[in-house]
Amino acid sequence: ETGVTQSPTHLIKTRGQQVTLRCSSQSGHNTVSWYQQALGQGPQFIFQYYREEENGRGNFPPRFSGLQFPNYSSELNVNALELDDSALYLCASYLDSSYNEQFFGPGTRLTVL
Amino acid sequence: AQSVTQLGSHVSVSEGALVLLRCNYSSSVPPYLFWYVQYPNQGLQLLLKYTSAATLVKGINGFEAEFKKSETSFHLTKPSAHMSDAAEYFCAVSDGNRDDKIIFGKGTRLHILP
Numbered sequence: 001e002t003g004v005t006q007s008p009t010h011l012i013k014t015r016g017q018q019v020t021l022r023c024s025s026q027s028g029h030n031t032v033s034w035y036q037q038a039l040g041q042g043p044q045f046i047f048q049y050y051r052e053e054e055n056g057r058g059n060f061p062p063r064f065s066g067l068q069f070p071n072y073s074s075e076l077n078v079n080a081l082e083l084d085d086s087a088l089y090l091c092a093s094y095l096d097s098s099y100n101e102q103f104f105g106p107g108t109r110l111t112v113l
Numbered sequence: 114a115q116s117v118t119q120l121g122s123h124v125s126v127s128e129g130a131l132v133l134l135r136c137n138y139s140s141s142v143p144p145y146l147f148w149y150v151q152y153p154n155q156g157l158q159l160l161l162k163y164t165s166a167a168t169l170v171k172g173i174n175g176f177e178a179e180f181k182k183s184e185t186s187f188h189l190t191k192p193s194a195h196m197s198d199a200a201e202y203f204c205a206v207s208d209g210n211r212d213d214k215i216i217f218g219k220g221t222r223l224h225i226l227p
Contacts, residue, residue, distance in 0.1 A: 045216070048214065092156075
């Protein structure tokens with residue numbers, strides 16, 4: 001148990017819809033990162049939030065957006081879903097810097113039909 | 114740009130045998146290196162990390178890894194495999210800045226043969 005939870009566990013959407021995924025970080029962790037893990041691949045960095053501000057972004061289009069809240073929770077929003085968005089979405093929380101241990105949640109499995 | 118290459122998408126070893134999972138990295142700055150394990154339907158768990166201290170890093174569950182700058186490698190080893198080690202293993206690299214992302218390899222699935 002890492003203390004990081006994600007909801008929902010599984011989600012099925014159709015192409016063109018919008019989705020919101022949620023993450024509850026470990027208490028005191030001021031940084032959260034989101035990753036997309038396609039089947040058979042390693043996690044790909046989407047973006048990072050530090051103290052409620054976006055603080056780094058990977059090679060993902062603007063339809064991927066996020067929010068971080070003062071209560072250590074965060075959201076990943078994806079608009080205009082595409083079939084290739086089907087993946088496991090992981091959030092990871094940590095304190096300050098990437099060389100400190102990142103604690104990963106169990107992920108949300110998103111299927112886009 | 115940083116990158117990680119994991120050699121072998123699948124590795125099979127017998128229970129009690131040596132585990133060796135290979136990872137090579139590319140980085141323009143001194144890297145921070147990580148090994149993560151992922152069990153089915155779970156998130157990633159940190160096994161060990163290298164952050165420019167000792168080159169031989171010991172982690173959880175009997176795993177260790179050695180940072181070799183001349184070979185740009187960070188291979189993961191365990192002297193004696195256990196059935197519970199069957200999982201997906203990811204090597205990852207970062208330059209350690211707060212706003213820097215962690216780059217993951219594609220993963221190696223470890224199979225343990227009875």
